Amino acid sequence: MSRLAIKICGLSTPDTLDAAIGAGASHVGFVHFAKSPRHVEADRLAALLDRAPSHVKTVGVVVDPDDATLDHLLRAGRLDALQLHGKETPERLAAIARRYGVAVWKAVAVKTAEDIRASGLYRDVADLILFDAKTPDGADLPGGMGLRFDWTLLRDYRAAGPWGLSGGLDPHNVAEAVRISGAPLVDVSSGVENAPGIKDMDKIVAFCKAVQHI
Numbered sequence: 613m614s615r616l617a618i619k620i621c622g623l624s625t626p627d628t629l630d631a632a633i634g635a636g637a638s639h640v641g642f643v644h645f646a647k648s649p650r651h652v653e654a655d656r657l658a659a660l661l662d663r664a665p666s667h668v669k670t671v672g673v674v675v676d677p678d679d680a681t682l683d684h685l686l687r688a689g690r691l692d693a694l695q696l697h698g699k700e701t702p703e704r705l706a707a708i709a710r711r712y713g714v715a716v717w718k719a720v721a722v723k724t725a726e727d728i729r730a731s732g733l734y735r736d737v738a739d740l741i742l743f744d745a746k747t748p749d750g751a752d753l754p755g756g757m758g759l760r761f762d763w764t765l766l767r768d769y770r771a772a773g774p775w776g777l778s779g780g781l782d783p784h785n786v787a788e789a790v791r792i793s794g795a796p797l798v799d800v801s802s803g804v805e806n807a808p809g810i811k812d813m814d815k816i817v818a819f820c821k822a823v824q825h826i
């Protein structure tokens with residue numbers, strides 16, 4: 613068991629979900645965004661959520677979702693948190709938290725120090741801030757592209773609440789990422805895949821082991 617929280621994200625099959633849980637992930641994430649190669653529909657999500665034991669937190673990753681999308685998604689089963697990965701405002705986060713009673717995470721796209729500072733806007737409404745690399749203008753996805761940002765930008769970050777690091781992490785670089793950033797939670801998707809959307813169980817295990825040895 614690691615003192616750091618580990619989120620394995622973009623899971624879409626029972627065997628890779630089981631691998632993440634077996635390897636000691638504290639959080640498992642499921643992407644519900646049609647443009648993503650990791651998109652899971654609500655009925656498939658329901659079957660996956662049924663497999664997650666209660667000590668493992670389940671996170672739904674969504675991008676600028678409307679209420680109809682969230683109504684549908686949250687009927688699938690136990691989602692402990694929603695990771696809002698679009699351009700959601702603090703007011704929208706607060707409204708989602710009120711309406712659904714789940715934890716709300718805000719993914720903040722980072723390229724410069726100003727992006728880190730601007731995350732303060734969400735301090736009072738987000739249950740967790742997830743710093744992720746900014747994807748290129750015009751990209752289909754706002755995350756899940758295996759891109760990383762300059763982790764030294766987080767060196768002097770004084771967190772007012774829970775936070776995590778995401779973007780381009782893999783079994784080989786996660787220890788350095790934690791050493792530089794001091795992140796208490798690490799989140800990975802592409803770095804434990806063989807191709808977009810195809811998770812590799814050995815890489816999932818290697819990632820968890822790398823974090824557990826920090």
Ligand SMILES: O=C(O)c1ccccc1N[C@@H]1O[C@H](COP(=O)(O)O)[C@@H](O)[C@H]1O
Pocket residue numbers: 621622641643645648649650673674675697744753754755756757758759778779780781799800801802803
């Ligand atoms: O993975 C996706 O396809 C995705 C789609 C829409 C929003 C976010 C998405 N991914 C999340 O981005 C981070 C970083 O991923 P990576 O490790 O750099 O591939 C992670 O939370 C993904 O789940």
